[in-house]
Amino acid sequence: GLKKRPTREEEDRLSVDVERLYERLLPSPDSNERRAMFVQRLESILNEAWPGQDIQVHTFGSTENLLCTTTSDVDVCIIWPGWEDLGLKVCAIARVLSAKGMERVVCVPGAKVPIVKVWDAELMVACDMNVNNTLALHNTKLVKAYVELDSRVRPLAMIIKYWAKRRILNDAAGGGTLTSYTWICMIINFLQMRDPPVLPCLHRIPYEKKIVDGVDVGFFDDLESLRGFGDKNDESLGGLLYAFFRRFAYEFDYDRHVISVRHGCLLDKEEKAWHLMQNNRLCVEEPFNTIRNLGNTADDTSVKGLCLEFRRAFGCLSEVQPGPSVEDCCAPY
Ligand code: 3AT
Ligand code: MG
16 A cells, blocks of 8 residues: 555554553563573583582573563573583583483584573473573673663564564574574664664773683673663654664665674675675674674575565555554564
8 A cells, every 4th residue: 555654643653552562572470480490490400410510501692681572582501611522511411401301402512602402391491502602691791781771772672573583584593584683783783873873882982801712792881871872862662663674674785784783883895805705695793703794694585585574564664544553564474
């Protein structure tokens, strides 16, 4: 049907719908409890199996960054002193957890980051765990800081994650699309680039360097001093959702641009020499390990599919008759 930019009134209605959906997506207290119990159970199983090694279990990803839902999995980093053979370590962990009754145990020892996946049927918790990959703990802290900086980030990011899941655009391993983390980086960069900005760039404010495994994982984290930063921007949740889809449907230059949370702007593919890389249609720089393109899970065909989905979503929010709708936007594929 006919499309147009939503009026102020329609935008306010969209914002109410976003707010309502957000409330529904928030994790139930019960699910938070089950996740916490799972982490305790995991820590005691591992320390019983290898006493005296002081194995620590740290959660990261959506369990820590305020963007989880009732059914989100738990991402766990097992800190196990000593670096020798992570592949063997994950296999040993898989064996022990299997013996303790965890189900659907899958071990991927050969991956860049070796992992174990399990399902705890009793607590109804799915978990992905790695050993000693502490970078993820730090990028989780960065995401959490951005989520806490402005009250619009959490609902907006949760709605876009939900939209991506419902449209099957959130399956990097199986579907050649993007991980939640990649989506989150795209949202943060979008909010850094609004005029005036909703979010600052926490790497462009002088901060103390902190080197972990050869990577600087520092960023400006005195959030109290940035309180009210986004207040100059008065865009509503509905308006921001509309602008997000418009950006990636029509404005973003897929030939040239690299999304950079670390710089708070767009970079050029050529300037990073990323124009020579494989699967470089959508470029999203990892904020700490800046040689890593988080968008490379999507090949050219997938990115074309993503663009169609951005246009579809934008269309649902520009519908003249019967008016813009978050529900249509997030309808299952
Ligand atoms: P879900 O609620 O599980 O959908 P999430 O925030 O937990 O969302 P992911 O499961 O995609 O996000 O990833 C979990 C964390 O793993 C997020 C980030 O700290 C880390 N991570 C994921 N992919 C990468 C990557 N390519 N490079 C570095 N860290 C990554
Ligand atoms: Mg996760």
